[in-house]
């Protein structure tokens with residue numbers, strides 16, 4: 001096994017589940033000291049067991065600026081400066097435009113858009129020059145899909161932020177890129193359905209929607225996070241990796 005992140009400190013927001021957890025596991029295997037965040041402390045504790053040595057969980061809500069200050073201060077106290085920041089925490093809220101509530105809109109906007117913006121802003125004093133930041137978008141940011149309007153717009157905002165952040169952080173050689181998945185096999189489908197069977201059906205439906213006729217594994221997406229986090233992607237700045245099973249192009 002290579003050690004592409006040897007001696008690096010990596011923070012993965014929303015690292016207790018799905019793509020974030022797969023990324024944290026891969027980063028730890030690649031030699032990083034990994035910090036994961038999330039709101040549910042039981043899930044964080046379970047994730048730490050899965051990730052193994054060299055991992056640290058810090059509870060917190062990315063929509064809460066005081067939590068972000070506390071998280072980065074704790075990382076600094078325990079591990080020093082940050083080399084890799086994976087902004088992955090987000091929620092998936094779907095509803096038809098006609099029924100979308102203000103509460104649903106605020107939740108998506110607070111966690112996915114505001115949470116991404118301030119997760120980067122608050123990290124700035126704690127990042128090493130030359131750090132790599134990855135923001136997580138979604139294929140629906142550039143595709144019209146019913147019921148996805150507000151979620152898709154938050155993910156389009158994330159794509160935009162990576163360009164502006166990169167321009168502002170050039171002098172510190174901090175690269176900001178975007179990872180854009182299509183449907184991925186994660187517990188997120190349980191958050192939009194009521195039963196396990198419904199979640200599996202939703203996932204199968206999404207898989208059918210892709211030209212690849214399947215959803216991605218979380219590990220497939222984690223491998224792209226590793227590429228963007230490591231020096232292998234040194235020539236990528238403000239760019240995007242799309243892993244969508246062909247949805248956007250075919």
Ligand SMILES: NC(=O)c1ccc[n+]([C@@H]2O[C@H](COP(=O)([O-])OP(=O)(O)OC[C@H]3O[C@@H](n4cnc5c(N)ncnc54)[C@H](OP(=O)(O)O)[C@@H]3O)[C@@H](O)[C@H]2O)c1
Nearest residue numbers: 014016017018019038039040061062089090183184186188
């Ligand atoms: N799965 C897909 O099909 C898919 C497709 C395209 C893009 N994506 C994107 O990929 C990323 C990961 O998705 P996933 O499917 O792996 O999701 P997931 O399994 O539902 O995991 C989401 C993670 O984010 C954390 N989180 C949610 N709200 C948070 C908050 N306010 N503060 C801190 N942590 C929070 C969750 O922990 P707590 O709930 O405990 O806080 C959890 O660790 C997201 O940005 C998502 O939009 C996913």
